[in-house]
């Protein structure tokens with residue numbers, strides 16, 4: 387059950403009530419095209435991560451612009467996307483527990499579904515569920531490529547799991563999943579590149595090992611917005627799964643490019659529209675967007691198009707702005723656009739995305755997989 391639509395189509399953005407999640411369609415569409423073009427030029431498949439937007443409408447736009455399917459992170463997220471018309475889904479996460487595995491088995495009857503594994507018991511559970519529902523689940527082995535996250539060490543341990551998947555009833559071996567989340571946000575270009583070089587070699591050796599035992603990897607998937615170009619051009623990865631590129635956030639904007647300048651591959655398209663709810667103080671003001679309206683776990687939002695204002699602190703329903711000396715006075719009720727700090731968890735706070743073009747509301751999209759944590 388969604389909340390009331392926050393805006394009507396055709397009104398000016400100035401008349402949208404706050405806080406509201408805004409999607410600026412022009413930069414969004416340019417981001418969409420840029421990634422699709424890069425994937426097609428590099429000869430890799432594009433499977434964007436839908437955990438970023440949790441919105442079937444956006445997933446459909448990604449498919450229309452050339453993506454082969456989408457990724458998601460949760461069983462219930464996959465169900466919501468399938469209900470929204472998405473028919474090719476990879477869950478880039480280990481699914482644990484019989485209840486969820488049975489839901490996977492059922493969903494695999496409706497859509498092309500793939501999931502990942504790093505444990506023999508899990509392979510057995512996936513297999514039981516697929517057999518029960520008479521479906522086929524594609525299973526990729528998750529290769530640990532840095533960081534303390536789930537996954538199996540490259541080489542022999544991957545081979546052992548791949549052999550087990552290939553032999554399990556109801557399952558087919560889909561290839562390898564290798565995603566390094568930490569590498570995406572390494573600020574320095576050279577260090578980010580070095581992290582990528584380290585893991586791509588491991589993957590390459592593992593693919594060769596599997597081939598030498600008669601197990602071809604039809605898919606090697608991974609990558610995020612921060613390293614997407616390298617996996618795309620690696621000759622090892624066959625598929626990339628970036629998520630944040632469609633929206634950008636201030637955390638990604640803190641990455642640096644090769645020349646040490648601010649990284650500008652993609653444009654900001656996602657904002658939280660907020661209103662000034664307290665002003666007239668010498669050095670601070672309050673807006674109506676706190677932690678229930680904007681996520682601050684890794685980075686603060688930034689006030690867009692207005693100098694001298696920095697978002698520095700948040701309580702549940704209030705956001706604190708530092709006001710620099712000589713900043714033009716704020717007015718009570720003045721609307722400010724906040725470029726979001728971390729796009730994925732911010733989107734998850736909203737039922738609706740207000741889509742604007744040239745300052746006019748063009749559409750209001752439901753965030754259909756919002757809150758699907760199961």
Ligand SMILES: *Cc1c(COP(=O)(O)O)cnc(C)c1O
Pocket residue numbers: 435437438457478565567570608609610611612627628629630631
């Ligand atoms: C989050 C995630 C992505 C996308 O990462 P971005 O940094 O948002 O582009 C890709 N793959 C996996 C497995 C992820 O968890």
